[in-house]
Amino acid sequence: MNIGEYETTTTLKNDTVYQWVEAVERNQNNKFILQIVQPDISQEITATIMSYFDKLQAVRRKGIWIPTQMFSVTEYPLILVYPYISTVPLREALKQIPLDVDALKWWYQASERLHALHNKGIVHGRISLNSFVIAADEHLYLTDFGYAPVLELGLEVLPEYQQILAPEILEQQLVTPAADIYAFAKTVVSCQPELKKSEWYRRATDSNPKSRFQRIRQLFENLKEELSSDSDIEEKNIAKSPKEQESSIIPKYILEVKVEPSEAGKIIGGGSYPATEKVSVKAIPSSGWKFDAWSGDLTGQGNPTTVTMDDNKSAIALFSKLPAKKHFTLTVGVEPEDAGSVRGGGNYEADTQVSVIAQANSKKWRFDHWEGDLCSSENPTQFVIDSHKSVVAHFVKVPNIEKEPTATIPGWANSPQTSEQNVNKPQQKQGPSIPKWALPNSPQAHLDAKQQESETPQTLDSPLDLPSDETDVTQTKKNDQAVLPSSESEQGISYQKTKLGKAFH
Incomplete structure (x- = not known):
């Protein structure tokens, strides 16, 4: 029989978990010992065995014969390779x-x-x-x-x-x-x-x-x-007569074990035992079965339990079938179909907590809510499945909002302390606060402006409108006298006649 790169030559021993064989490495004829995990051993047990041998590698001492390699093939879940020692x-x-x-x-x-x-x-x-x-x-x-x-x-x-x-x-x-x-x-x-x-x-x-x-x-x-x-x-045994030695022999009794129904499980503890020895027996149900009680020379529902071997005895484990567990289907969908996808659909055992996750296909879409047998806007979300269910993830388009154009502030308008990155940020006012009277729209500001206007020489827009250089032009109204506004007396403000200076020199 060939196992990987090894050809087996002799079977050394065989049990329910392992078989041990001598083998040679093909094309080299180097001898090895292979410890092979039986094909019917589950993946869970095989993984536990691998973990155990990983820990065993930490023991580096002469006299501890441990494997130096392990691998798996299609026929066997795990093969451990030992160096050959005579x-x-x-x-x-x-x-x-x-x-x-x-x-x-x-x-x-x-x-x-x-x-x-x-x-x-x-x-x-x-x-x-x-x-x-x-x-x-x-x-x-x-x-x-x-x-x-x-x-x-x-x-x-x-x-x-x-x-x-x-x-x-x-x-x-x-x-x-x-x-x-x-x-x-x-x-x-x-x-x-x-x-x-x-x-x-x-x-x-x-x-x-x-x-x-x-x-x-x-x-x-x-x-x-x-x-x-x-x-x-030893001295007492030598001094004994053959009859006394015979009477000192402890008899053995057989504990026979049986499972009903036969396919429902197994019992650990059967075999031959010395008289008066207390033996532990344990019933292990197969998948889909449960242990109910003992029969034969054992009674009760204790598991494991003990029996005293004072005679040949039998232990019968009674099992019953567990009710079949229901399974339900969770169907998932997307609306619109091209907007995204949903994970979590499939077949589940009853009362299983299921998680569903909706994911958009692009940035153009976003998840909105669930419909069908699930009403929620949470994503992901969970629920317990107790019947056949269908859920649909609804997506909506993300609106394409155009940004309003923003004015670009020229560099000369930035204060020395303001970088381009902070142009659009509001700046805190520096220095003392401006009094109300200094604001452009205050009444005092209007009055000051008019007073300044009356004191400042006016320049005409065109030299064609000017009289001769020697002529004084005087504003006249009602015999060349300016009329004061009605609020003059209230505000204590006087208007004066103004002479235009020379427009050209």
Whole structure:
């Protein structure tokens, strides 16, 4: 099978989320390990996985086996590329050494790898013996990444991993470093079952995350003390008779799970468990369904819930179909048709809040109002769609107002302090204010003008109208006497006879 520039050669493992394969780079024959996201994984989960591996790149330490490249192809949403390392599983290495003390070096390296991970705020999420491999130089590598993000989303896990997952993951999808500590202790005990009755194991797997060891290094230090001390557990097992040993074997019971109807959802929690163990089960509805209640050996509507395994039991999750949600169409229009456009039309689920925006095609038009099933002048505007609706955006033409011509003030008319940019701005008057008497239209001004006229020699418009140079011309009226106006006595003003001076010299 060809995936991008790689040709797969061997399938290593396969589960509901990933498949792991060996591959070679075509034309170069360099070997790689590919971690391939299954084709049916949704885009939402794939995006969460990508974000997780982006954070993982911050861990730069030997012993953390992380991908160096990721890409997607048509058939698969995401492919992660790891450099090839020749390794053996930790499980195989532990079979070849005495576990009481020699196993400590591997548990130490494993705890240090997790410590480096937790220091960067990253959780592995699914620690097991399969998470550790040993290279030829006897360095232990932590691998099998990528399950923390899918566990947080409630994706179903394989039954064999449910026994090592912390209860807060199964019940609340809460993936924290405390969950890694829980799973690490379970992993150690799977190889060294004599530790199951120890105080170290009890504390490491406490159902309350806050009661566990708070750091992975603290967990290892306590494990080292437990393994280095004289073990009463082993001595008691050796001293027991075969009959006593047989009676000490804890029986296992099966929890069978079933969904009704079968297509309505799924249940997390089924499998084989030791007697008296409390098991968490959770019903997850498919799209369009809802969980109603439990049946079988479980009752009630609690979800998730727990069952005590004191016998073989069954848990049946009952689901019912949700009513189909209505959808409505929003049709949009423009009046006039060439004035603009409207965004927001389409098909919407009932009771969705919809936003519509009207936009003019040019500066010649402007939005005015909405009509149809929407009466408003706001733009944009929002409303809740509860039926098929039609809205029309009305535009009006922007009037073309011609500017009135303005007179141009010549440069000489500008005061020194006034620039051309301020010609049309009103100027504040400078200096003292002008008294009323000095205004051109005041009565006093008229009188002063007449008085000045009487005192100033008058010059005729034409020399042809002049008498001889030696002749005095006198204004005469009624025996050469000027008649005073009727207001003369009131204003105290006298008019005098005026002699014209010589017009020409």
